[in-house]
Amino acid sequence: QLHLVESGGGVVQPGGSLRLSCAASGRNFNSYFVAMGWFRQAPGKGREFVAAITHHGNQDYADAAKGRFTISRDNTKNSAYLQMNNLKAEDTATYYCAADRGSTWSPPRREEEYDFWGQGTQVTVSS
Numbered sequence: 001q002l003h004l005v006e007s008g009g010g011v012v013q014p015g016g017s018l019r020l021s022c023a024a025s026g027r028n029f030n031s032y033f034v035a036m037g038w039f040r041q042a043p044g045k046g047r048e049f050v051a052a053i054t055h056h057g058n059q060d061y062a063d064a065a066k067g068r069f070t071i072s073r074d075n076t077k078n079s080a081y082l083q084m085n086n087l088k089a090e091d092t093a094t095y096y097c098a099a100d101r102g103s104t105w106s107p108p109r110r111e112e113e114y115d116f117w118g119q120g121t122q123v124t125v126s127s
Contacts, residue, residue: 002026002034002116006097009121012087018123020082022097035103036073036080039111040093040123047096051082052107060107064090087125094120 008020022036037052051061051071059071070083080097098114108114 002099002101004097004099004116004118006095006118006121009095009123011124011126013127014088014125016087016125017083017085018087020084020095020097020121020123022080022082022118024078024080024099033101033103035100035108036071037098037100037108037114038071038080038082039096039098040091041096041120042090042093045093047111048093049109049111050095052109053080054103054105054107056105058105058107060109084123087123089125092123092125094122096120 003025005023008018012018035052035054038050039047040050041047049062050065051069053059053071053073068086073080097118099116100108100114
């Protein structure tokens with residue numbers, strides 16, 4: 001019902017920045033009812049929560065992302081974004097956009113709470 005497409009990944013040096021985008025589309029899409037989140041998965045690790053934002057704009061971040069990453073959304077464009085600054089080698093992972101159609105006030109942190117997922121975009125931080 002909801003289709004998500006990530007973009008903006010790439011290779012960046014430590015200390016650099018990237019801006020990831022997630023475009024959402026689908027039948028009868030209404031951004032008011034949808035929370036958006038970003039997760040990542042590094043080799044040998046499980047999927048890790050990064051950031052989430054509700055339809056109202058309430059935000060939540062993983063400890064590893066606080067102070068460096070910023071999640072935002074543009075409901076007129078049905079899009080979500082993840083601005084990543086001061087990137088570290090430990091940030092290297094495949095980054096996934098997700099949507100929770102039944103979200104309420106609190107930004108969801110668990111992958112089980114999300115209903116739709118993109119295919120991911122690769123972020124590589126290396127010198």
